[in-house]
Amino acid sequence: MIRIKWLEGPDDLTDAYRVRFQVFVKEQNVPPELEIDDMDKIARHILVYMNSSPIGTGRLFVQDGKCYLGRIAVLREYRKQHIGTLIVKSLLQKAFNSGIDEVHIHAQIWVQDFYKKLGFIPYGKPFYEAGIEHISMVAYRPDSQDNSNSLLNETL
Numbered sequence: 001m002i003r004i005k006w007l008e009g010p011d012d013l014t015d016a017y018r019v020r021f022q023v024f025v026k027e028q029n030v031p032p033e034l035e036i037d038d039m040d041k042i043a044r045h046i047l048v049y050m051n052s053s054p055i056g057t058g059r060l061f062v063q064d065g066k067c068y069l070g071r072i073a074v075l076r077e078y079r080k081q082h083i084g085t086l087i088v089k090s091l092l093q094k095a096f097n098s099g100i101d102e103v104h105i106h107a108q109i110w111v112q113d114f115y116k117k118l119g120f121i122p123y124g125k126p127f128y129e130a131g132i133e134h135i136s137m138v139a140y141r142p143d144s145q146d147n148s149n150s151l152l153n154e155t156l
């Protein structure tokens with residue numbers, strides 16, 4: 001059975017780290033010291049469990065007035081079963097329900113089509129983070145006004 005759990009920064013994030021270390025550190029060779037950062041303390045974290053095992057995670061936080069979604073990870077054996085979609089949609093809903101108009105992500109280039117399917121639009125030039133090529137993307141609240149100006153501001 002699939003179950004969702006929400007955590008705050010001060011909570012015990014062991015289950016989120018278990019998934020993230022498996023996916024980002026072991027699978028993608030991200031240095032372990034980069035995997036946990038200060039944003040974890042202020043973020044809201046989503047955990048997806050299959051029965052009692054954590055199989056997916058992601059986080060949402062505001063930095064310098066901008067809302068970011070990130071650390072989206074699903075264990076390899078559970079991919080292509082729409083768990084990633086569940087995580088991203090849940091995080092977006094959480095952000096939009098709290099009045100946020102736009103949500104940004106630094107997406108790994110190879111995965112941008114996954115985010116495009118969920119309404120994200122790429123902007124700016126590709127850049128490297130943790131040795132992996134990324135692109136900035138943004139998703140707008142469906143009823144938010146004046147999207148074009150907002151995207152323009154981010155692009156400039």
Ligand SMILES: CC(C)(COP(=O)(O)OP(=O)(O)OC[C@H]1O[C@@H](n2cnc3c(N)ncnc32)[C@H](O)[C@@H]1OP(=O)(O)O)[C@@H](O)C(=O)NCCC(=O)NCCS
Nearest residue numbers: 072073074079080081082083084085107108110111113114
């Ligand atoms: C990216 C990731 C979270 C996707 O999770 P997932 O549970 O496999 O994704 P879903 O099953 O919800 O996929 C939704 C759709 O996106 C597509 N998709 C999934 N991964 C994709 C990828 N890498 N590139 C292009 N499309 C992709 C799926 O085929 C599916 O398409 P459909 O709706 O037409 O069937 C997962 O592959 C993962 O954890 N990757 C390693 C960590 C990572 O790179 N995270 C991203 C950091 S920016």
